Amino acid sequence: MTGYDEAELPSMIDKAIGVLDLARKVRLLTGAAMFALPAEPAIGLSEVRLSDGPTGLRGAELAGGRKSCLLPNATLLAQHWDVGVAEQVGELLADEAAAHEVHVVLGPTINLHRSPLGGRLFEAFSEDPLLSGALATGYVRGLQARGIATSPKHFLANESETERFTVDCAIDERTVREVYLLPFEMVVADARPWSVMASYNQVNGTPASEHRELIENVLKGEWGYDGLVMSDWFATTSTAASANGGLDLVMPGPDGPWGEKLVAAVEAGDVAEETIDEHLRRLLRFAARVGCFPGEPASKTTSASPDSPQTRERLRHLAAGGMTVLVNRDNTLPLATSGGRVAVIGRHAFDTVAQGGGSAQIRPPHVVSIADGLTGALGTERVSAVDGVEVRTRPLAAEPGAVRDPHTGESGMRVTAWDAAGAVLESRHVDGTEIEAVEDGWLGSAASIELSAELVLDEPARTRIGVRGPGRWELTAPGLREELELHRAPGPGGGLHRPPARGFDVEQSSGARISAVTRADSGMRIIGLVAAPAPPTDDEAIQAATAAARESEVAVVVVGYTQEQETEGVDKTTLALPGRQDELVLAVVAVAERTVVVVNAATPALMPWIDEVDAVLWAGLPGQEAGDAVAAALLGEVEPAGRLVTTFPAADRDGPGWNTTPTDGVLTYAEGGAVGYRGWRGRDPLFWFGHGLGYGTWRYETVEPVAEHGIATNARVQVTNTGDRTSREIVQVYARPADPDEPIRLVGWAGAIVEPGRTATVAVPCDQRTQRRWDPDTRAWSPLPNTELLIARGLGDVRLTLPLSEEN
The missing domain is CATH 2.60.120.380 (Jelly Rolls)
Structure with missing residues (x-):
């Protein structure tokens, strides 16, 4: 990118603004096309190009465009619980962006998994604000360190898709501050993203793209954010209200609610020209950061190839390492690399779902199916692969x-x-x-x-x-x-x-x-x-599956969702797997010696067969190397050491925050701050947030907390690998307040790779931003009093507890 002196940039921007008349200033504040910002030769501003792509660079075309590497989806990447992994993902995407000659990657998505029904949750990291904010910080740092801008989205409260263009999300002020703003607060403070994207919905009666309290007062004022705030595509419906509310850029273009209407609003005195200048100042600062102001940017083209051996190996490890072992009875996993026959069963084994649906879809160079991945790893003489029951109502486009x-x-x-x-x-x-x-x-x-x-x-x-x-x-x-x-x-x-x-x-x-x-x-x-x-009938598929399972030592049944459930634009109505997949699993269990279920889905699913099967691997949406990654995880070549980032209900309607359907246009976040694991009451979920077995067993021995005035700053935890394999452990630290009305919350975590029989001391930093509470009356933060620390492998497996007090 072109260089500029940071100290001289303000004067350069002021000079550029002084060159332009009002109409030309306003023209620069709306996109020039669907995914491009206008150039202005008179001030040395060149075109800025943007692309969707939290997990891959789609480019300007929604279908039929350039091929790009397809990463594992966001929840699968998040299951590493590793900020370093998120930063590596950002670096990889930066190389892809440079190859596409793109300046801005429109991501990461850091809305929360409020309800497991949310159709677009596969794009977002987790149900926890601290985990989401930390991972977003790593992602942004990885991209921006290489000169590619990010745009954390969607600011604010876009946790579901039903009526998402008009829904009014009603959320109390304390919950907004402690839960939904926190990931954005973290990424702004710790990574300084160069842009942020406002959402479609309303927040407490005001459209997010013109929400002065959130944009001007909190984001730009209280947090001191100096970047650009852009609209989501076609989200802006007002002229003066959005310009005065803090929005800097309307997308897409060239048409929209600003243009001549905004010029007229300035001339009528409804919008001050100083407001226009401030929006343009932020736009030019943004353009300078991506190398488009002043002058034409230097070439960012790299040799990145979406199907190079190096890229494929990185993606395979990213996918396999984040997969989560939910159940592993009698050490069924990892599978032996030699031995008897393995039956691979299910439509998802052949039509493996590598990504979710919607605007983030990309065109990968290939997708390795799970059937091909296991056959390649074990050999055709050991593997028999048979189709499963129908899982879609809409057929896919031809390969x-x-x-x-x-x-x-x-x-x-x-x-x-x-x-x-x-x-x-x-x-x-x-x-x-x-x-x-x-x-x-x-x-x-x-x-x-x-x-x-x-x-x-x-x-x-x-x-x-x-x-x-x-x-x-x-x-x-x-x-x-x-x-x-x-x-x-x-x-x-x-x-x-x-x-x-x-x-x-x-x-x-x-x-x-x-x-x-x-x-x-x-x-x-x-x-x-x-x-x-043409696929077999469901009855034919079940009959073929049971025949193959009878003749095999292990049956690997692959089930999951499709882009009909996990997609932008629509929420699920149930967590039940589509079609007769549950029936297929139970039919195989009835005849198989051992049954392993691989779930090819990003978000929670019901598992009525969970007590009948020998092992369950949660594979997520693994990206282009899906089949090879699943094979590596099942065979233990790469440990699937992931931990869940969402609490899994055992039945529909279990847990807090279930509803995604507005009533008279309003969706009330009635659970307040008790989101996900924070609000689980009554019977236990199927799997708790943070759950994951990996391939190790562990003993937790001592903990040494460090606290200031009753607020934990870090904890040193000793863990011993009691298994027979080198394994990665993720030590999780939660704060549980004495006040029963205050929800438990994650305050820190850290990972360690430990050899068999060895003990490691794991230092866990504890973030003070989750150990505070917002007082709407004083509009100020205060420390969360009287808590105890829970040291856990997940909330279903708490190993140590330690009270904190003012004296700690």
């Missing part, structure tokens, strides 16, 4: 290798656009099987669009043929002619983030031509082709 362009023979499809008179506007080869049809894209002016491809099959087979994307369609293939209409999911982005799809099962041969024609359709949408082997 590129399943179809070819009928004109060129290349992998992918042909996309042809016609005008209203029937003349061809353009015909292109696309190396994927989905594409954006948006107003400002090359398909925007088309009256009709054809997607065409030829099937690539080894032999004639029953094949599922269909289309994805909203609109009216004419679908043809040998033996198939259908006219159908697919409707958008409700809400903005419904045609992009959750495209509808439909497929038809017909007998096909290799070379069969598929054609799908859709008419002009207003609004943004993703469209694509469906072409895949």
Whole structure:
């Protein structure tokens, strides 16, 4: 990036502002495009490019864009409980951003797991504000140390998706301060992110993008934040209120509620020009930090490759190391690397879900399925892999290798656009099987669009043929002619983030031509082709699974959610696994010698079979190296030493903060600060926050706390590895107040890798920001009195307790 003298930057910015008239100032405060900010040659400002991507760089295109490395999802990365890992992730993403020539990564997501129903929780770290804030700090440091900006989001209270564009989140002031602001407070204080993104929702009756109390008074005033505050995409609906409320940048552009309307508001005296200058001052400071002001930035291009051996190995370890062993009866895991046959069972074993749905989806170079990963690790002679029951209601787009362009023979499809008179506007080869049809894209002016491809099959087979994307369609293939209409999911982005799809099962041969024609359709949408082997019926799948399990020493059943449950734009209604997956597990258990369940999901699921199986590995959404990472974890090549970052209920509606559906537009956070494990009452959950067995066993022996005026500053804990493997332990420290109305809270943790039979002294720093309480009357903090420390392997396995007092 271009260099500048930090001391001279304020005068440079003031000089630039003085060059511009009001209209040109205001123009710079709205994006120039969907993912770019405008340049202004008169002041030496070049274009700033942004990209979605908490766990990978998507680039400007929502479908069919450049391939990028796909990291494990945020909860799986968080299960390392390691700020250093978060920093490594930031460094890796910075290299990806440089390769994409992107200046800003729109992440991390540091909203909390308030309810396990939240559809977008896979993007966020945890239910705990301290853990989330610490991991976000490492993530931001890793990116910004390499000159790439971050934008922690969504400020504030975007913990669910139902009515997210309009919902009013009603939260008491103390809870806002102690719980929902804390991760942002931490990242601002400890990492100084160069931008922050405001959310869509309202907070206590005021839209977040114009919330003066949160943005101006707390973020910029009390915390002294000197960065840029941008809107979420299309979130800003007001002109003067948002400009006066502290928002600095409206996204996307070039249209929006500012522009000429904001110029008029200034001229009418509704917004002071000094306010515009302050927004622009922050924008130019932001641009300077990413190398776009002054002058054209130096090239940041790197040699990063999303499928290089080095990248693949890093991603495999990141995924496997964060996986969590929930159950391990009779040391079933790790599996022996030699011995009898292993049956790998389930739709998720073949169609392994590597990422969640929505705006953060990227196009990876590949996804290694769990079936392929275990077969590669153990050999075809030991592994039999069989499909499972149906898990989706909407079929996926075809894998590129399943179809070819009928004109060129290349992998992918042909996309042809016609005008209203029937003349061809353009015909292109696309190396994927989905594409954006948006107003400002090359398909925007088309009256009709054809997607065409030829099937690539080894032999004639029953094949599922269909289309994805909203609109009216004419679908043809040998033996198939259908006219159908697919409707958008409700809400903005419904045609992009959750495209509808439909497929038809017909007998096909290799070379069969598929054609799908859709008419002009207003609004943004993703469209694509469906072409895949027709799946077995559920009864056939269960029968094949039990047959394979009978003939094997170990049955590995892979179950999970899909992007239909874990996605932007919609919340779950139940934690039950989709389809007949529970029935499949129980059928296998009934005949198998040993059963291991691998759960391919990011957020809690019900497990009615938990007492019947021998082991459970929580695999998360493992990214592009999914199958190889699961194999490494199951075989013990990489210890799955992760700890849960969310409390797992045993049944629907268990626990605090369950509801995500507003009443008359208002979602009340009635549980207050008792979020997740903090508010668990009555019967125990299925698994507590912090739970994870790893492959070690441990003895906790002594603890030496250090406290000032009854507030813990650190604790030194002795742990002995009593197992027969080198293992990583995560020592967790919680403060439990004597006042029963005050919730327990995590105050610190630290990890240690210890050899068998060895003892380690683990120093655990304790953060004072979770050992305080906010008084709404005095609007001030005070220390949390009369607590005791719990030293634990998770809240379900507390090993030591120690009272704290004013004298400690």
